[in-house]
Amino acid sequence: MGHDQTLYVSQEHLDIALNHTKLGFWELELENPRMICTPQCKINIGAGEKPTVSYEDLINAIIPEDREKMQADVALALLPGGGTYNSQYRVIHPDGSLHWIEANGKVLYQNEKPYRMVGTTLDITAKKDMEMLKDELLSFTTHELKTPVTVIRGYLQILYTFIEKTGNTRFADISKKSLDATERMTRLLKEIADPEYRKGDQIILQKQQFDVCTLLADTIASINMVSPQTQFRLHASNSALVMADRDRIGQVLINLLNNAIKFAPDSSEIVMVVDQFEDQIKISIRDRGIGLSENEYAKIFQKYYRSDQIKSKVEGSGIGLYLSSEIITRHGGRIWVEQPEDKIGSKFIFTLPKV
Numbered sequence: 001m002g003h004d005q006t007l008y009v010s011q012e013h014l015d016i017a018l019n020h021t022k023l024g025f026w027e028l029e030l031e032n033p034r035m036i037c038t039p040q041c042k043i044n045i046g047a048g049e050k051p052t053v054s055y056e057d058l059i060n061a062i063i064p065e066d067r068e069k070m071q072a073d074v075a076l077a078l079l080p081g082g083g084t085y086n087s088q089y090r091v092i093h094p095d096g097s098l099h100w101i102e103a104n105g106k107v108l109y110q111n112e113k114p115y116r117m118v119g120t121t122l123d124i125t126a127k128k129d130m131e132m133l134k135d136e137l138l139s140f141t142t143h144e145l146k147t148p149v150t151v152i153r154g155y156l157q158i159l160y161t162f163i164e165k166t167g168n169t170r171f172a173d174i175s176k177k178s179l180d181a182t183e184r185m186t187r188l189l190k191e192i193a194d195p196e197y198r199k200g201d202q203i204i205l206q207k208q209q210f211d212v213c214t215l216l217a218d219t220i221a222s223i224n225m226v227s228p229q230t231q232f233r234l235h236a237s238n239s240a241l242v243m244a245d246r247d248r249i250g251q252v253l254i255n256l257l258n259n260a261i262k263f264a265p266d267s268s269e270i271v272m273v274v275d276q277f278e279d280q281i282k283i284s285i286r287d288r289g290i291g292l293s294e295n296e297y298a299k300i301f302q303k304y305y306r307s308d309q310i311k312s313k314v315e316g317s318g319i320g321l322y323l324s325s326e327i328i329t330r331h332g333g334r335i336w337v338e339q340p341e342d343k344i345g346s347k348f349i350f351t352l353p354k355v
C-alpha cells in the first residue's frame, strides 16, 4: 500500500512537471510502427484535436523542408553506436501558426535489437525567436562595425610600413601588434556576419567523390602556413574515398584544427588518425590542450556555446562547432568529443559514410 502511494505521488508529480513545462511524451513501437502520444505531445505537434497520432501523422505534421532531416535523425539514433535521438523541426498548428519543436528520445533494445523509442517534445518557438533576434542584432552590429574596422586596418598598415622603414623596432613592433589585432577582429566579424556561417539549417551540400586523406594533407599545409610552429602527425592509409561536399568538410577540418591550436596554448602537437570501416570513415583530431569537462561534451555543439573558463581569455564566436555538427549530420555522419586515454587535452571525432 505504502509503496503504491509513493508511486501515485511520483506519477502525480511527473504529471504536474510535464504540464508545467508543456513537455509532451511519446513512445514509438518500432516493429509494426505504433505511436502513443500524451495530450500535450499532440498539442505540441499541432494535432491536439486528433484522438490518436501515428508515426505517419507525425511525419505529415512536419513541414516538408524539415521532414528529411527529422527522419535522418531517427535513422541516426537507430544505427549501431547511436541510441539517442535529437531533432528540431517545424510544424503548423491548426490556427496556421508555425512552431519549432525540439524532440529528444532514447532507443530501447531487446536482445541488442532496437525495439522501441521513448522521448519528449517541447515547443521551443520562443527560444528560436530569441535566437533569430540575436542573429539579426548580430548581423546588424557586425555590419556596422565592418567599415570602421577596415578603415583602421588600412591606416595601421600604412603606419606600420612607414615606421618599419625608419628602423624604430619598438614602434614597428607596437604597430604590427595593433595591425595583427585588427586583422583578428576582421576575421571574427566576417565569421559572425556571414549568414551562411550562422544558419546551419540552411546548408546546401554539393557532393562529389574525393579522398579525405588528400583533403587532410592540403588542410594541414594551409594551416601550417599561418601557424608554422604546430606539429601535425597524420596517421592515414593511402586513400579514403567519400561522397561529400569537399569545401564543407574542409571547413569542418579547419574549425577543428583551429580549435586544437587555439585551446592548446602550451602544446603544439596535434595527432590526426583516419580509420576505415566497412561502411564509414572515422577521422579523429587530438590535441594536448586545456581539454573539456564531461558535462560540456554535448553543450559545445550548441549554437553560441562557449566554455565559461575561456570566454574572457580566448576569442571566438561559439559557432564553429555548431556549424561543423550541422555539416556532418547532414552528410549522414556523426561528430562527438571524447577524453583521450591519458586524459590530456581533447579528441574530436567525426564519421562520414564511405563511397
Ligand code: ADP
Pocket (backbone or CB within 6 Å): 255, 259, 260, 263, 287, 289, 290, 291, 292, 300, 305, 306, 307, 308, 310, 315, 316, 317, 318, 319, 320, 321, 322, 346
Ligand atoms: P569558438 O571556438 O568560436 O569559441 P566553437 O564552436 O568552435 O567556438 O567551440 C565552442 C567551445 O567549445 C569553445 O568556446 C571552447 O570552450 C570549446 N572547445 C572547442 N574546441 C576545443 C578544444 N580543442 N579544446 C578545448 N575546448 C574546446
